[in-house]
Amino acid sequence: MNVEPSATMRKLEPDVCLICGTRNPDLAIQCGVCFAPMAVVRDAIAQEREPEIVSVVGESNVGKTVYLGVLLDMLAQRAGDFKAIPKGAYSVDLQQTVISHLAHRMFPPKTPMEANSWYWAYYQVLHRALNRWVDLVMPDMAGESLAAEVQSPQTFRVVHSLLNKSSGMLLLCDAAQAANGATQPDFFGMKMLSYIDSVLGVGRDQRINTPIAVVLCKADHCPECFDDPEAFVEANLNRVWNLCENRFANVAFFAASVVGSLGYAYDEKNEEATAVPLHTALCGILEPFEWIVQQL
Ligand SMILES: Nc1nc2c(ncn2[C@@H]2O[C@H](COP(=O)(O)OP(=O)(O)OP(=O)(O)O)[C@@H](O)[C@H]2O)c(=O)[nH]1
Ligand SMILES: [Mg+2]
Numbered sequence: 082m083n084v085e086p087s088a089t090m091r092k093l094e095p096d097v098c099l100i101c102g103t104r105n106p107d108l109a110i111q112c113g114v115c116f117a118p119m120a121v122v123r124d125a126i127a128q129e130r131e132p133e134i135v136s137v138v139g140e141s142n143v144g145k146t147v148y149l150g151v152l153l154d155m156l157a158q159r160a161g162d163f164k165a166i167p168k169g170a171y172s173v174d175l176q177q178t179v180i181s182h183l184a185h186r187m188f189p190p191k192t193p194m195e196a197n198s199w200y201w202a203y204y205q206v207l208h209r210a211l212n213r214w215v216d217l218v219m220p221d222m223a224g225e226s227l228a229a230e231v232q233s234p235q236t237f238r239v240v241h242s243l244l245n246k247s248s249g250m251l252l253l254c255d256a257a258q259a260a261n262g263a264t265q266p267d268f269f270g271m272k273m274l275s276y277i278d279s280v281l282g283v284g285r286d287q288r289i290n291t292p293i294a295v296v297l298c299k300a301d302h303c304p305e306c307f308d309d310p311e312a313f314v315e316a317n318l319n320r321v322w323n324l325c326e327n328r329f330a331n332v333a334f335f336a337a338s339v340v341g342s343l344g345y346a347y348d349e350k351n352e353e354a355t356a357v358p359l360h361t362a363l364c365g366i367l368e369p370f371e372w373i374v375q376q377l
């Protein structure tokens with residue numbers, strides 16, 4: 082995290098996966114066990130410091146891919162107080178996919194469940210106001226894989242390893258659904274948090290210190306949640322709010338939205354309506370990330 086090579090660097094070896102610790106054959110592209118790109122560990126060695134892992138978690142369709150893609154693009158364009166440098170071309174793929182879809186007024190496709198096709202981004206980020214460099218590894222996980230792992234732990238080892246190694250997490254919740262009275266986002270958020278609680282496994286009477294940013298996504302559907310995200314969570318995602326209070330010592334609440342206006346295209350043949358982002362208007366994307374960086 083600091084500019085000096087960290088003491089943990091001596092432990093890094095080019096063929097040992099940074100995420101799950103498995104030793105892989107020389108020149109392996111992905112870890113054979115958790116499918117993390119082996120370029121991450123090689124880049125970390127070249128960097129002479131071990132990166133921090135920041136995970137974006139949440140249900141399928143909550144908006145993780147869109148959020149992460151847009152965030153990386155903002156960082157790459159020096160938004161706010163940040164300057165960011167991608168380590169390796171693989172780190173640019175996610176933001177390129179998301180931005181080119183949005184430019185064509187489409188949302189990117191759903192992330193496949195198979196971890197070997199997830200996008201990973203490894204960025205060196207400078208927070209100018211703090212005058213601090215942070216190396217961040219951010220994978221775009223599939224909501225369905227997260228759900229499967231949460232339901233029966235150890236089925237998706239990569240999820241377990243990643244969360245166990247994460248220095249900070251963004252828990253995305255669907256604000257639009259919650260505002261409509263749906264209980265699903267609340268229950269999923271609760272399951273996710275209790276899973277994180279068991280993975281990080283601190284004592285019963287201790288609270289977890291890992292920073293968790295609870296991000297209300299699709300806030301364009303319910304702009305009131307921008308006024309006071311915490312009050313919105315307390316009112317509409319009360320189970321999540323209570324669990325945060327009880328088990329997590331370092332939680333902050335945010336609202337975010339990527340689209341300014343949405344249209345709907347109707348496919349008569351398949352009788353399906355598809356959301357069309359007519360224009361993008363980024364709101365609240367950087368704030369949760371900035372908060373996490375400040376906590377690291
Ligand atoms: N209104 C609105 N809709 C959004 C926004 N972001 C995402 N969406 C909608 O949410 C859908 C899912 O977004 P993704 O980013 O693919 O969701 P995900 O969490 O990556 O889903 P999985 O890949 O299945 O885990 C999109 O296709 C859009 O319809 C937003 O800011 N506003
Ligand atoms: Mg996705």
Ligand SMILES: [Zn+2]
Pocket residue numbers: 098099100101102103112113114115116117
């Ligand atoms: Zn691995």
